[in-house]
Amino acid sequence: MADQLLDAKGLNCPLPILRAKKALKELPTGGTLEIQATDPGAVKDFEAFCRTTGNELLESRVDGKTYIFVIRHTG
Amino acid sequence: MSSEANAKSMSLIVTKGTLDWAYPPFILATTAAAMGLEVTMFFTFYGLTLLKKKLDLKISTLGNPAMQMPMMGMHMALPNLVSAVPGVDGIATAMMKNLIKKKGVASIEDLRAMAIEADVKMIACQMTMDLFEYTMDDMIEGPALGGAASYIEVATKSDINLYI
Numbered sequence: 001m002a003d004q005l006l007d008a009k010g011l012n013c014p015l016p017i018l019r020a021k022k023a024l025k026e027l028p029t030g031g032t033l034e035i036q037a038t039d040p041g042a043v044k045d046f047e048a049f050c051r052t053t054g055n056e057l058l059e060s061r062v063d064g065k066t067y068i069f070v071i072r073h074t075g
Numbered sequence: 076m077s078s079e080a081n082a083k084s085m086s087l088i089v090t091k092g093t094l095d096w097a098y099p100p101f102i103l104a105t106t107a108a109a110m111g112l113e114v115t116m117f118f119t120f121y122g123l124t125l126l127k128k129k130l131d132l133k134i135s136t137l138g139n140p141a142m143q144m145p146m147m148g149m150h151m152a153l154p155n156l157v158s159a160v161p162g163v164d165g166i167a168t169a170m171m172k173n174l175i176k177k178k179g180v181a182s183i184e185d186l187r188a189m190a191i192e193a194d195v196k197m198i199a200c201q202m203t204m205d206l207f208e209y210t211m212d213d214m215i216e217g218p219a220l221g222g223a224a225s226y227i228e229v230a231t232k233s234d235i236n237l238y239i
Contacts, residue, residue, distance in 0.1 A: 010179045011179045011181075012178050012179040012180045012181075013102070013180075014102050014105060014106040014109070014181075015179070015180075015181050017106055017109055017110075018105055018106070018109050018189055020109075021109035021110075039179075049109070049110060052110045052111065053110055053111050075111070
């Protein structure tokens with residue numbers, strides 16, 4: 001289980017990323033954030049976001065129509 | 076944002092003030108800021124209206140043949156002759172706003188507020204302010220006034236420079 005859950009379902013680019021960034025900022029270093037999104041573009045975008053910011057993408061999977069990402073706040 | 080590990084930077088020249096064209100600069104600015112970049116937006120000509128306190132953004136189908144709106148399972152573009160009919164732009168704007176809401180796309184007001192919150196620097200073009208007779212009282216709080224030289228100084232130090 002991640003430390004915090006962010007429901008970004010129904011939101012379109014760039015809102016899932018912006019909301020995730022905001023949530024990560026409030027997490028202590030090492031904390032984990034689970035993001036649930038329905039925007040298919042979020043898959044590539046969270047990879048790029050994590051590569052650029054240095055946060056760690058622990059998980060990226062699909063559950064039905066929901067894309068689930070788990071990010072560790074390291075960036 | 077400068078305290079973040081990624082100290083890259085981006086500048087954008089924002090020249091257009093219609094509802095559709097307001098999206099690219101604000102989406103890129105907010106996302107870049109979220110990714111740790113230092114972002115500066117330079118608002119000039121019609122882009123300057125995006126800094127007004129109260130936004131009343133519209134789109135026009137006139138001279139925009141690539142704009143195809145989804146309608147009843149199809150996509151519809153409007154010929155210029157129809158676009159010129161009074162009221163058509165209003166209908167197109169209402170349709171666009173409806174789509175934006177339905178598809179979970181942020182409003183420009185929200186994206187602008189998020190840009191400010193993320194410390195995106197904004198410069199209002201002094202010359203355009205004079206040309207179109209605006210004062211800083213018409214504008215939201217935050218933007219600085221500046222001219223071409225102010226932008227160029229930022230651009231020489233930025234990793235990404237975009238003209239939109």
